[in-house]
Amino acid sequence: MTICEVRLQFQNAEQPIALRDKDLIKKIPVIAAAIEVENANWETTDTIIADPIDIPFSREAGEFLLDNIRKYKMPDNETTVNDYPEADQLSLQELKPIMELAVFFNCTVFRHAIGFVVVKKLEKESFEDITRYLGTPVVEPGRYLDEADGWVNVSEPMP
Structure with missing residues:
Protein backbone atom coordinates (compact mmCIF):
# COMPACT_ATOMS: atom_id res chain seq x y z
CA MET A 1 0.00 0.00 0.00
CA PHE A 57 -8.93 29.69 7.98
CA SER A 58 -9.05 28.69 11.62
CA ARG A 59 -7.99 25.27 12.80
CA GLU A 60 -11.44 24.86 14.39
CA ALA A 61 -13.15 25.28 11.01
CA GLY A 62 -10.66 22.86 9.48
CA GLU A 63 -11.11 20.23 12.15
CA PHE A 64 -14.89 20.46 11.83
CA LEU A 65 -14.69 19.96 8.07
CA LEU A 66 -12.21 17.09 8.34
CA ASP A 67 -14.23 15.38 11.08
CA ASN A 68 -17.55 15.57 9.23
CA ILE A 69 -16.93 15.67 5.48
CA ARG A 70 -17.25 11.90 5.03
CA LYS A 71 -20.59 11.55 6.76
CA TYR A 72 -22.37 14.63 5.36
CA LYS A 73 -24.35 13.81 2.24
CA MET A 74 -25.95 16.13 -0.31
CA PRO A 75 -29.27 17.45 1.04
CA ASP A 76 -32.43 16.40 -0.77
CA ASN A 77 -36.19 16.64 -0.21
CA GLU A 78 -36.01 14.20 2.71
CA THR A 79 -33.16 15.97 4.52
CA THR A 80 -33.62 17.55 7.94
CA VAL A 81 -31.15 19.33 10.20
CA ASN A 82 -31.07 16.12 12.24
CA ASP A 83 -29.00 14.64 9.40
CA TYR A 84 -26.22 17.09 10.34
CA PRO A 85 -26.33 17.12 14.18
CA GLU A 86 -22.81 18.49 14.66
CA ALA A 87 -23.52 21.48 12.40
CA ASP A 88 -26.95 22.04 13.93
CA GLN A 89 -25.33 22.48 17.36
CA LEU A 90 -23.26 25.42 16.09
CA SER A 91 -24.35 29.04 15.85
CA LEU A 92 -24.64 30.93 12.58
CA GLN A 93 -21.41 32.75 13.42
CA GLU A 94 -19.61 29.45 14.00
CA LEU A 95 -20.97 28.00 10.74
CA LYS A 96 -19.86 30.95 8.60
CA PRO A 97 -16.10 30.17 8.52
CA ILE A 98 -16.87 26.47 8.01
CA MET A 99 -18.98 27.33 4.98
CA GLU A 100 -16.27 29.67 3.69
CA LEU A 101 -13.66 26.92 4.11
CA ALA A 102 -15.87 24.47 2.20
CA VAL A 103 -16.03 27.01 -0.64
CA PHE A 104 -12.24 27.53 -0.46
CA PHE A 105 -11.64 23.77 -0.61
CA ASN A 106 -14.27 23.34 -3.36
CA CYS A 107 -16.11 20.74 -1.25
CA THR A 108 -19.48 21.03 -2.99
CA VAL A 109 -21.43 18.35 -1.10
CA PHE A 110 -20.16 19.51 2.29
CA ARG A 111 -20.87 23.15 1.38
CA HIS A 112 -24.45 22.26 0.46
CA ALA A 113 -24.89 20.36 3.74
CA ILE A 114 -23.62 23.29 5.82
CA GLY A 115 -25.64 25.68 3.67
CA PHE A 116 -28.76 23.64 4.38
CA VAL A 117 -28.23 24.03 8.13
CA VAL A 118 -27.51 27.75 7.74
CA VAL A 119 -30.72 28.27 5.75
CA LYS A 120 -32.78 26.39 8.35
CA LYS A 121 -31.31 28.60 11.07
CA LEU A 122 -31.90 31.76 9.03
CA GLU A 123 -35.58 30.85 8.58
CA LYS A 124 -36.07 31.82 12.21
CA GLU A 125 -34.31 35.20 11.86
CA SER A 126 -35.61 38.64 10.94
CA PHE A 127 -34.95 40.20 7.55
CA GLU A 128 -32.50 42.64 9.13
CA ASP A 129 -30.60 39.85 10.90
CA ILE A 130 -30.38 37.87 7.66
CA THR A 131 -28.96 40.82 5.72
CA ARG A 132 -26.49 41.51 8.54
CA TYR A 133 -25.37 37.85 8.52
CA LEU A 134 -24.96 37.88 4.74
CA GLY A 135 -23.15 41.21 4.86
CA THR A 136 -25.53 42.85 2.42
CA PRO A 137 -27.12 46.27 2.83
CA VAL A 138 -30.84 46.70 3.24
CA VAL A 139 -32.13 48.41 0.11
CA GLU A 140 -34.56 51.15 0.98
CA PRO A 141 -37.90 51.24 -0.85
CA GLY A 142 -37.84 53.38 -3.97
CA ARG A 143 -37.62 53.51 -7.71
CA TYR A 144 -34.28 52.39 -9.12
CA LEU A 145 -34.32 53.36 -12.82
CA ASP A 146 -37.15 53.50 -15.27
CA GLU A 147 -39.28 50.38 -15.74
CA ALA A 148 -39.09 50.96 -19.50
CA ASP A 149 -35.35 50.39 -19.23
CA GLY A 150 -35.79 47.15 -17.33
CA TRP A 151 -35.23 48.53 -13.87
CA VAL A 152 -37.33 47.58 -10.90
CA ASN A 153 -39.21 49.17 -8.08
CA VAL A 154 -38.32 48.16 -4.54
CA SER A 155 -41.54 48.35 -2.60
CA GLU A 156 -42.13 48.51 1.12
CA PRO A 157 -41.27 45.25 2.90
CA MET A 158 -44.21 43.15 3.99
CA PRO A 159 -45.01 43.47 7.73
Whole structure:
Protein backbone atom coordinates (compact mmCIF):
# COMPACT_ATOMS: atom_id res chain seq x y z
CA MET A 1 0.00 0.00 0.00
CA THR A 2 1.32 3.41 -0.93
CA ILE A 3 1.50 6.37 1.39
CA CYS A 4 0.45 9.94 0.88
CA GLU A 5 0.97 12.80 3.29
CA VAL A 6 0.16 16.47 3.09
CA ARG A 7 0.17 18.92 5.99
CA LEU A 8 -2.32 21.76 6.33
CA GLN A 9 -1.20 24.84 8.26
CA PHE A 10 -4.25 26.67 9.55
CA GLN A 11 -3.85 30.35 10.38
CA ASN A 12 -4.25 30.11 14.15
CA ALA A 13 -2.46 26.80 14.72
CA GLU A 14 1.09 26.25 15.90
CA GLN A 15 1.34 22.82 14.29
CA PRO A 16 -0.07 21.69 10.95
CA ILE A 17 -2.60 18.89 10.60
CA ALA A 18 -1.23 15.92 8.63
CA LEU A 19 -3.59 14.23 6.18
CA ARG A 20 -2.64 10.68 5.26
CA ASP A 21 -5.97 9.18 4.27
CA LYS A 22 -6.29 9.19 0.47
CA ASP A 23 -10.07 8.85 0.57
CA LEU A 24 -10.30 11.93 2.79
CA ILE A 25 -7.89 13.84 0.55
CA LYS A 26 -10.03 12.99 -2.51
CA LYS A 27 -13.02 14.65 -0.83
CA ILE A 28 -11.09 17.95 -0.78
CA PRO A 29 -10.52 18.84 -4.46
CA VAL A 30 -8.19 21.78 -3.80
CA ILE A 31 -5.84 19.63 -1.71
CA ALA A 32 -5.99 16.75 -4.20
CA ALA A 33 -5.11 19.19 -7.00
CA ALA A 34 -2.19 20.60 -4.98
CA ILE A 35 -0.82 17.08 -4.48
CA GLU A 36 -1.34 16.31 -8.17
CA VAL A 37 0.93 19.24 -9.06
CA GLU A 38 3.72 17.51 -7.14
CA ASN A 39 2.91 13.99 -8.33
CA ALA A 40 0.22 13.21 -10.89
CA ASN A 41 0.28 9.56 -9.74
CA TRP A 42 -0.15 10.34 -6.04
CA GLU A 43 -2.87 7.72 -5.64
CA THR A 44 -0.60 4.87 -6.78
CA THR A 45 2.88 6.00 -5.73
CA ASP A 46 4.32 7.17 -2.43
CA THR A 47 3.88 10.93 -2.13
CA ILE A 48 4.90 13.16 0.74
CA ILE A 49 4.52 16.90 0.29
CA ALA A 50 7.43 18.49 2.15
CA ASP A 51 6.05 21.96 2.85
CA PRO A 52 2.75 22.51 4.64
CA ILE A 53 -0.03 24.15 2.64
CA ASP A 54 -1.14 27.42 4.23
CA ILE A 55 -4.89 27.52 4.82
CA PRO A 56 -6.28 31.01 5.59
CA PHE A 57 -8.93 29.69 7.98
CA SER A 58 -9.05 28.69 11.62
CA ARG A 59 -7.99 25.27 12.80
CA GLU A 60 -11.44 24.86 14.39
CA ALA A 61 -13.15 25.28 11.01
CA GLY A 62 -10.66 22.86 9.48
CA GLU A 63 -11.11 20.23 12.15
CA PHE A 64 -14.89 20.46 11.83
CA LEU A 65 -14.69 19.96 8.07
CA LEU A 66 -12.21 17.09 8.34
CA ASP A 67 -14.23 15.38 11.08
CA ASN A 68 -17.55 15.57 9.23
CA ILE A 69 -16.93 15.67 5.48
CA ARG A 70 -17.25 11.90 5.03
CA LYS A 71 -20.59 11.55 6.76
CA TYR A 72 -22.37 14.63 5.36
CA LYS A 73 -24.35 13.81 2.24
CA MET A 74 -25.95 16.13 -0.31
CA PRO A 75 -29.27 17.45 1.04
CA ASP A 76 -32.43 16.40 -0.77
CA ASN A 77 -36.19 16.64 -0.21
CA GLU A 78 -36.01 14.20 2.71
CA THR A 79 -33.16 15.97 4.52
CA THR A 80 -33.62 17.55 7.94
CA VAL A 81 -31.15 19.33 10.20
CA ASN A 82 -31.07 16.12 12.24
CA ASP A 83 -29.00 14.64 9.40
CA TYR A 84 -26.22 17.09 10.34
CA PRO A 85 -26.33 17.12 14.18
CA GLU A 86 -22.81 18.49 14.66
CA ALA A 87 -23.52 21.48 12.40
CA ASP A 88 -26.95 22.04 13.93
CA GLN A 89 -25.33 22.48 17.36
CA LEU A 90 -23.26 25.42 16.09
CA SER A 91 -24.35 29.04 15.85
CA LEU A 92 -24.64 30.93 12.58
CA GLN A 93 -21.41 32.75 13.42
CA GLU A 94 -19.61 29.45 14.00
CA LEU A 95 -20.97 28.00 10.74
CA LYS A 96 -19.86 30.95 8.60
CA PRO A 97 -16.10 30.17 8.52
CA ILE A 98 -16.87 26.47 8.01
CA MET A 99 -18.98 27.33 4.98
CA GLU A 100 -16.27 29.67 3.69
CA LEU A 101 -13.66 26.92 4.11
CA ALA A 102 -15.87 24.47 2.20
CA VAL A 103 -16.03 27.01 -0.64
CA PHE A 104 -12.24 27.53 -0.46
CA PHE A 105 -11.64 23.77 -0.61
CA ASN A 106 -14.27 23.34 -3.36
CA CYS A 107 -16.11 20.74 -1.25
CA THR A 108 -19.48 21.03 -2.99
CA VAL A 109 -21.43 18.35 -1.10
CA PHE A 110 -20.16 19.51 2.29
CA ARG A 111 -20.87 23.15 1.38
CA HIS A 112 -24.45 22.26 0.46
CA ALA A 113 -24.89 20.36 3.74
CA ILE A 114 -23.62 23.29 5.82
CA GLY A 115 -25.64 25.68 3.67
CA PHE A 116 -28.76 23.64 4.38
CA VAL A 117 -28.23 24.03 8.13
CA VAL A 118 -27.51 27.75 7.74
CA VAL A 119 -30.72 28.27 5.75
CA LYS A 120 -32.78 26.39 8.35
CA LYS A 121 -31.31 28.60 11.07
CA LEU A 122 -31.90 31.76 9.03
CA GLU A 123 -35.58 30.85 8.58
CA LYS A 124 -36.07 31.82 12.21
CA GLU A 125 -34.31 35.20 11.86
CA SER A 126 -35.61 38.64 10.94
CA PHE A 127 -34.95 40.20 7.55
CA GLU A 128 -32.50 42.64 9.13
CA ASP A 129 -30.60 39.85 10.90
CA ILE A 130 -30.38 37.87 7.66
CA THR A 131 -28.96 40.82 5.72
CA ARG A 132 -26.49 41.51 8.54
CA TYR A 133 -25.37 37.85 8.52
CA LEU A 134 -24.96 37.88 4.74
CA GLY A 135 -23.15 41.21 4.86
CA THR A 136 -25.53 42.85 2.42
CA PRO A 137 -27.12 46.27 2.83
CA VAL A 138 -30.84 46.70 3.24
CA VAL A 139 -32.13 48.41 0.11
CA GLU A 140 -34.56 51.15 0.98
CA PRO A 141 -37.90 51.24 -0.85
CA GLY A 142 -37.84 53.38 -3.97
CA ARG A 143 -37.62 53.51 -7.71
CA TYR A 144 -34.28 52.39 -9.12
CA LEU A 145 -34.32 53.36 -12.82
CA ASP A 146 -37.15 53.50 -15.27
CA GLU A 147 -39.28 50.38 -15.74
CA ALA A 148 -39.09 50.96 -19.50
CA ASP A 149 -35.35 50.39 -19.23
CA GLY A 150 -35.79 47.15 -17.33
CA TRP A 151 -35.23 48.53 -13.87
CA VAL A 152 -37.33 47.58 -10.90
CA ASN A 153 -39.21 49.17 -8.08
CA VAL A 154 -38.32 48.16 -4.54
CA SER A 155 -41.54 48.35 -2.60
CA GLU A 156 -42.13 48.51 1.12
CA PRO A 157 -41.27 45.25 2.90
CA MET A 158 -44.21 43.15 3.99
CA PRO A 159 -45.01 43.47 7.73
